[in-house]
Amino acid sequence: xxxxxxxxxxxxxxxxxxxxxxxxxxxxxxxxxxxxxxxxxxxxxxxxxxxxxxxxxxxxxxxxxxxxxxxxxxxxxxxxxxxxxxxxxxxxxxxxxxxxxxxxxxxxxxxxxxxxxxxxxxxxxxxxxxxxxxxxxxxxxxxxxxxxxxxxxxxxxxxxxxxxxxxxxxxxxxxxxxxxxxxxxxxxxxxxxxxxxxxxxxxxxxxxxxxxxxxxxxxxxxxxxxxxxxxxxxxxxxxxxxxxxxxxxxxxxxxxxxxxxxxxxxxxxxxxxxxxxxxxxxxxxxxxxxxxxxxxxxxxxxxxxxxxxxxxxxxxxxxxxxxxxxxxxxxxxxxxxxxxxxxxxxxxxxxxxxxxxxxxxxxxxxxxxxxxxxxxxxxxxxxxxxxxxxxxxxxxxxxxxxxxxxxxxxxxxxxxxxxxxxxxxxxxxxxxxxxxxxxxxxxxxxxxxx
Numbered sequence: 001x002x003x004x005x006x007x008x009x010x011x012x013x014x015x016x017x018x019x020x021x022x023x024x025x026x027x028x029x030x031x032x033x034x035x036x037x038x039x040x041x042x043x044x045x046x047x048x049x050x051x052x053x054x055x056x057x058x059x060x061x062x063x064x065x066x067x068x069x070x071x072x073x074x075x076x077x078x079x080x081x082x083x084x085x086x087x088x089x090x091x092x093x094x095x096x097x098x099x100x101x102x103x104x105x106x107x108x109x110x111x112x113x114x115x116x117x118x119x120x121x122x123x124x125x126x127x128x129x130x131x132x133x134x135x136x137x138x139x140x141x142x143x144x145x146x147x148x149x150x151x152x153x154x155x156x157x158x159x160x161x162x163x164x165x166x167x168x169x170x171x172x173x174x175x176x177x178x179x180x181x182x183x184x185x186x187x188x189x190x191x192x193x194x195x196x197x198x199x200x201x202x203x204x205x206x207x208x209x210x211x212x213x214x215x216x217x218x219x220x221x222x223x224x225x226x227x228x229x230x231x232x233x234x235x236x237x238x239x240x241x242x243x244x245x246x247x248x249x250x251x252x253x254x255x256x257x258x259x260x261x262x263x264x265x266x267x268x269x270x271x272x273x274x275x276x277x278x279x280x281x282x283x284x285x286x287x288x289x290x291x292x293x294x295x296x297x298x299x300x301x302x303x304x305x306x307x308x309x310x311x312x313x314x315x316x317x318x319x320x321x322x323x324x325x326x327x328x329x330x331x332x333x334x335x336x337x338x339x340x341x342x343x344x345x346x347x348x349x350x351x352x353x354x355x356x357x358x359x360x361x362x363x364x365x366x367x368x369x370x371x372x373x374x375x376x377x378x379x380x381x382x383x384x385x386x387x388x389x390x391x392x393x394x395x396x397x398x399x400x401x402x403x404x405x406x407x408x409x410x411x412x413x414x415x416x417x418x419x420x421x422x423x424x425x426x427x428x429x430x431x432x433x434x435x436x437x438x439x440x441x442x443x444x445x446x447x448x449x450x
Contacts, residue, residue: 021432024071028427042438059103104147110179165214199263207235210256261331276304302350
């Protein structure tokens with residue numbers, strides 16, 4: 001087995017240059033409503049740098065500008081944080097919240113582009129992806145910010161949290177549609193368990209604690225590991241100014257979930273939560289790949305199966321079940337349905353530990369139970385599929401899925417535009433260089449650019 005870190009090879013081999021290219025080649029037809037920018041973040045250490053964990057690699061944001069049926073430009077830029085030049089996260093005075101990888105996600109809210117990494121402050125970017133600097137919401141954010149904030153599609157508020165291995169373990173924040181933090185509260189009963197993502201419903205905030213928790217003996221730079229003694233729980237907190245006083249924690253089966261599919265209140269007032277989860281062995285396989293430890297291959301594998309929890313607040317019970325046997329990650333949806341009952345969800349399929357299955361874009365119909373897969377082809381890895389509504393959409397799946405594909409055979413990448421209804425390919429945009437496999441991104445329509 002190669003001793004080279006797997007996250008520096010194959011689909012994950014870092015990009016070495018920042019480039020700008022214009023007039024990209026398009027096959028097929030780009031719908032005119034795709035006028036905006038697709039931005040995608042990921043860990044991309046500088047040449048000569050070998051991080052001890054994939055998550056420690058410096059963030060690089062890739063952008064693709066579409067307008068009126070044309071692909072106008074592609075550019076990629078490192079997020080220029082102190083960590084990019086080797087500044088340590090821990091100093092003699094404590095953590096430096098600006099020494100961020102800034103490589104997990106990139107979002108827009110209230111006119112600001114923010115590159116996110118959950119252990120640090122967000123970093124603001126210009127529309128051309130140049131780094132402005134650390135952003136602390138006018139001094140109101142004094143701790144780290146989750147990489148997975150949720151924007152309420154009705155109010156425009158941004159809900160997010162700060163998680164720490166030390167008290168206070170969990171702090172909840174709300175920024176209004178103008179970007180001002182208007183509410184902050186410590187959440188009682190939380191523990192040092194890893195909290196990477198969370199969910200929002202019309203009436204509640206939903207937190208998830210799994211079996212992965214703080215471990216000072218873990219020396220990869222990400223001090224977390226699996227613990228059989230750490231309880232897995234769901235925390236249900238009413239939205240509102242005094243919601244933290246009424247948070248309730250419900251025990252669930254052992255496991256760990258990184259990414260939420262969606263959550264909502266059903267017709268009986270129960271909170272329904274869905275997302276891919278792993279068991280102990282699934283976490284071990286993933287962790288070994290992330291740190292380049294023995295017991296892993298050169299390609300990431302997944303044992304993350306989609307699970308559904310139904311929390312009956314009146315009865316104080318939780319019903320949970322695995323609802324699909326396909327290994328998937330990076331769940332997405334039409335975000336107009338975030339926090340409401342949705343029929344369709346999307347994800348990326350991964351090979352399992354035996355190498356069965358392959359990479360593809362998956363569509364789930366939660367009403368019929370049907371599952372459809374768009375296979376991207378041999379030696380090709382798609383990124384998280386970002387949903388963009390079609391102009392004049394009347395159905396939930398009227399829209400497009402945008403995914404950046406790494407193609408090892410051609411040493412190239414393309415932006416695929418799929419019909420979100422049938423997963424048929426509508427267009428391919430050829431990019432000027434291979435884009436290394438990364439994490440999360442956002443579609444920023446021109447209407448939001450201002």
